[in-house]
Each structure stands twice: as structure tokens, then as C-alpha cells.
Amino acid sequence: MNNMKLPEIKEKKLIKEKEFVKVAKKVRESMEDEAKYLHKKKTENGNDSNPLNILNFY
Amino acid sequence: METIQIPSTFLTSIKDKYLLLDTNLFRDAAVRPSVFNEFFNRLKSSGVSLITIDLVKYELLKGSSDLEKYKAKEKLINDVVDSIIPMIPQIYSNVHGLIKEYGIEGTAVNITDLFLGAMLMQYKPNIFLITRDTTDFIQRIFDLSSIINVPHAKGIFTYGIYQYKGI
Numbered sequence: 001m002n003n004m005k006l007p008e009i010k011e012k013k014l015i016k017e018k019e020f021v022k023v024a025k026k027v028r029e030s031m032e033d034e035a036k037y038l039h040k041k042k043t044e045n046g047n048d049s050n051p052l053n054i055l056n057f058y
Numbered sequence: 059m060e061t062i063q064i065p066s067t068f069l070t071s072i073k074d075k076y077l078l079l080d081t082n083l084f085r086d087a088a089v090r091p092s093v094f095n096e097f098f099n100r101l102k103s104s105g106v107s108l109i110t111i112d113l114v115k116y117e118l119l120k121g122s123s124d125l126e127k128y129k130a131k132e133k134l135i136n137d138v139v140d141s142i143i144p145m146i147p148q149i150y151s152n153v154h155g156l157i158k159e160y161g162i163e164g165t166a167v168n169i170t171d172l173f174l175g176a177m178l179m180q181y182k183p184n185i186f187l188i189t190r191d192t193t194d195f196i197q198r199i200f201d202l203s204s205i206i207n208v209p210h211a212k213g214i215f216t217y218g219i220y221q222y223k224g225i
Contacts, residue, residue, distance in 0.1 A: 026130030
């Protein structure tokens with residue numbers, strides 16, 4: 001079953017914090033938009049399917 | 059700065075191996091980028107390869123409110139992972155096997171999680187999964203190798219580290 005090998009990764013690239021924080025901010029904004037959209041849809045049709053509970057924690 | 063505590067036994071067992079990241083890791087990293095940046099870099103520096111699959115990418119990318127945010131998500135994933143592991147035909151066959159193993163307990167299992175489980179089956183013992191969705195990876199099928207707790211403003215996020223139990 002486990003006869004295949006995963007690709008060898010010779011050089012692992014470290015994440016640059018400053019750039020990562022900037023990108024994360026944009027992603028967070030999108031997650032907030034998505035959570036609002038899902039909440040609106042849930043209110044409209046009573047469908048309880050919000051997978052983004054992240055906003056409840058922060 | 060706050061850092062995520064990684065159990066030393068886990069670091070030893072995963073050295074020079076692969077850690078498969080579930081979608082919630084990327085979402086959590088977006089919320090606390092400095093903390094997760096340090097966590098991911100510490101793993102990489104310890105010889106761990108961070109990987110994921112396209113299905114995880116799709117889960118994160120869908121719903122992006124505009125192209126700029128879509129690209130930001132794509133960059134976030136690409137910055138973190140060392141490789142996206144391609145699907146091979148055996149993975150699909152493993153998913154069928156897993157569905158049979160889960161039986162009734164697979165009723166509510168997320169499809170992406172089945173594929174992550176199939177990757178664990180395929181590449182055991184060189185691969186571990188980290189996820190906050192700990193209910194989909196039942197311990198009848200997967201070994202809970204380690205637990206990582208990350209405190210946040212209103213509680214604690216608990217991540218399970220799993221390996222496939224079977225042969």
C-alpha cells in the first residue's frame with residue numbers, strides 16, 4: 001500500500017514574518033467577509049452551515 | 059512573543075519526515091500570523107517538511123471575496139508549505155478503503171479529511187497530519203501521536219497529530 005515515496009524536499013524555505021503578517025491581514029479580511037456572507041445566508045434561509053467559527057474566538 | 063509549545067518527543071519522531079497541514083492551520087495562521095510563522099519556521103528548521111493537498115487549498119480559496127484576497131490566500135498557503143503533494147490513483151483507492159473502515163462513523167466525515175486520511179495511509183510511516191478537526195480522525199483508525207495546545211483570547215485551540223494505524 002505505502003510503496004510510493006513522497007517527493008524529496010531538499011531546501012525548506014523559511015517564512016518571512018513581515019510579508020506573512022501582511023498577507024495574513026488580507027486573508028483575515030476575506031474570512032470576515034465570508035463569515036458575514038454565511039451569517040446573512042443563514043439568517044435568510046435558516047441553513048446552519050457556517051464552517052468559519054474563527055470570528056467567535058478572537 | 060508568545061510561542062507554540064511543541065512536545066520534544068514529537069519533534070524527535072517527526073524529524074526529517076512530512077507534516078500534512080489541514081485547512082484550519084492556514085485559517086488560524088491568518089488570524090495569528092506571528093505566532094504561527096514562528097511555529098512553522100521552527101518545524102522547518104527541525105527538518106520537518108510542511109505539505110498539503112489541493113483539496114485543502116480549495117477549501118481555503120473558495121469564498122474569496124475578490125481576486126486580491128484569493129491571491130493573498132494562495133500566497134499564504136505557498137509561503138507555508140514546502141510542497142503540494144499530487145494525487146496518485148492509489149489515493150482514490152485508499153479513500154474507498156477508509157470509507158469501508160469508518161463504516162457508520164464515516165457518515166459526517168468531511169471529504170477533504172478522507173483524502174488527508176488516504177495520504178496518511180499511502181505514505182505511512184513518513185507522514186503525520188496536524189488538524190484542529192479532531193473528531194474526523196477517530197482513534198480506531200488513526201493513532202493520536204501528539205497533542206499541541208495553543209491558547210487564544212477566549213480559550214485553547216487543540217491540534218491533534220495523527221498517523222494511520224493500519225499496515
